[in-house]
Amino acid sequence: MELLSGNEAIAQGAWEAGCKIGVAYPGTPSTETLENFAKKEGVYAEWCVNEKVAVEVGLGASAAGARVLSTMKHVGVNVAADPLFTAAYTGVGGGYVILAADDPGMYSSQNEQDSHYYAQAAHIPMLDPAGSKEALEFTRDAFELSEEFDVPFFIRSSVRVSHTKAPVKCGNREERELVEYESNPAKWVMMPAFAKPRRKVQLDRIAKLTAWADECKYNVATVNDTKIGIVCAGAVYHYVADAMPNASIFKLGCTYPLPANSLKEFAAKVDELYVIEEASTYLTEAVRGLGVEVSEFPSALPKDGELSPGLIQAAFNVAAPEFTSTPTDLPGRPPALCAGCPHRLVFKELSRLKAVVTGDIGCYTLGALPPLSAMDTCVDMGASVSMSHGFELAWADTEHRPVVAVIGDSTFGHSGLSSLISTVYNQGVGTICVLDNRTTAMTGRQGNPFNGKTLQGRLSRELDLEGILKAIGVEDVRTIDPYNMKEVRKNLKEATKSDALSVLVFRAPCVLIDRIRKPAFEVITDKCKACGACTTLGCPAIAKDEETEKAIIDAQQCIGCGQCEQYCAFDSIVCNAKEGE
Secondary structure: OEEEEHHHHHHHHHHHOOOOEEEEOOOOOOHHHHHHHHOOOOOEEEEOOOHHHHHHHHHHHHHOOOOEEEEEEHHHHHHHHHHHHHHHHHOOOOOEEEEEEOOOOOOOOOOOOOOHHHHHHHOOOEEOOOOHHHHHHHHHHHHHHHHHHOOOEEEEEOHHHHHOEEEEOOOOOOOOOOOOOOOOHHHHOOOHHHHHHHHHHHHHHHHHHHHHHHHOOOOEEEOOEEEEEEEEEOOHHHHHHHHOOOEEEEEEOEEEOOOHHHHHHHHHHOOEEEEOOOOOOHHHHHHHHOOOOOOOOOOOOOOOOOOOHHHHHHHOOOOOOOOOOOOOOOOOOOOOOOOOOOOHHHHHHHHHHOOEEEOOOOHHHHHHOOOOOOOOEOOOOOHHHHHHHHHHHHOOOOOOOOEEEEEEHHHHHHHHHHHHHHHHHOOOOEEEEEEEOOOEOOOOOEOOOOOOOOOOOOOOOOOOHHHHHHHOOOOEEEEEOOOOHHHHHHHHHHHHHOOOEEEEEEEOOOOOOOOOOOOOEEEOOOOOOOOOOHHHHOOOOEEEOOOOOOEEEOOOOOOOOOOHHHHOOOOOEEEOOOOOO
């Protein structure tokens, strides 16, 4: 037995099934899946620039006969939707499994979204493991099922399944030969003349999958006290089992298509049937759509966020066990950019400019929080560039605040580049800041095209960001040291006052990948005027003395970047390096 997270178990299941190729764009809570798959023998794995590309690469490899795993978080499924819907027409060659990792509670996401709806809309079957054991088994079996039914299979996880570890019995790898490729335009060329017959193939497949769902071994009904029957799936099953141990439970392992006859039989055995799910009504609506009556809860069940046994008990008016509440006197730990983060001065200067800042997905989203408070929008990957163009269009004939887009290097490769090409094509103006910290920092410091680091350390090339910008027609391209306050300020002022389109590349490595630690800085208390200028940087190494309100620097956290020194007008912040060091 091994202790594996759901992500690790999915990687293991794919490997055991003879999966040869893994493709993804990193996104929490899915990231560790492909990272673990990449470490296994006999496989090829890569980070793609975005999820759409990953699914298309995967579909090509599947068409060529290989078994393929694609992984992404729930919002990544949005990006991949275009090829996914058509892949449900073409079908597969080698088995193709796609992980959709949902994030109820939005621990690291911009929305709550239920990937079940994608399975239903695209007619791609979905398996819903409740823990690591099932994650391995369902993934391993899904490759065989994908080939049997000639369709990709979804594995859906939630943040609890993805990251919670449990004992798992691992098996050996079953090597699989490539499925022999035969040229077949009627299957793979989805122009209308061929797509129409494939639609009929899809409808026939849906009927077969629906019949299979009723026999599916992953759907397990346990009949106990028949007063209450509960339908649930995924991690929610464990909450239900803890909260209502005497209830009858139908645990769905296949959540699309639903096992219609089995659910009706289960409903006939209980007095009241309830559906419990997180942040969604997919299961409730789908079960009712089968003609099964679903009861309303005695008390309201939350419609957002993660569930818990206590919340489920409250919905049934069952008294929950007493527990010790969290202490209320603990110090707050708001999220913040790391000490020495190369993004900090950019946001500080944007705040000073009173710019309207359209932001993007990444750790630099923390620039929206006090004391920097320097981000106005953040919607999806690449939106910063597109939205800044929209602002400029709306305000074209007005006097307005500077509009600045902020985007990271990995996100720029993901979808910012296409947004910028559109802006250049339409002769847009404005200022774009590419915060190039040489990594995909937020999801764990993965490689991307602009640092040239591949998932498995293969020989690669680092793309020339400035060269690409000039090639698409951006005339004002500048590369700036983000640790130099005067240079940051000067270039932002010049760019925002210009009538042209400017792209400023702020390049310095993330402090978590370049761990060179310089001597810490300290505050000369007698010189400090308690003006608070240094604390407005939001550096976690800087605080105020409660009595004097003068600045203090935690030498254990300070990495010696010198950002704070540049904002001190009284020379009270100095490097504490010993003479001669």
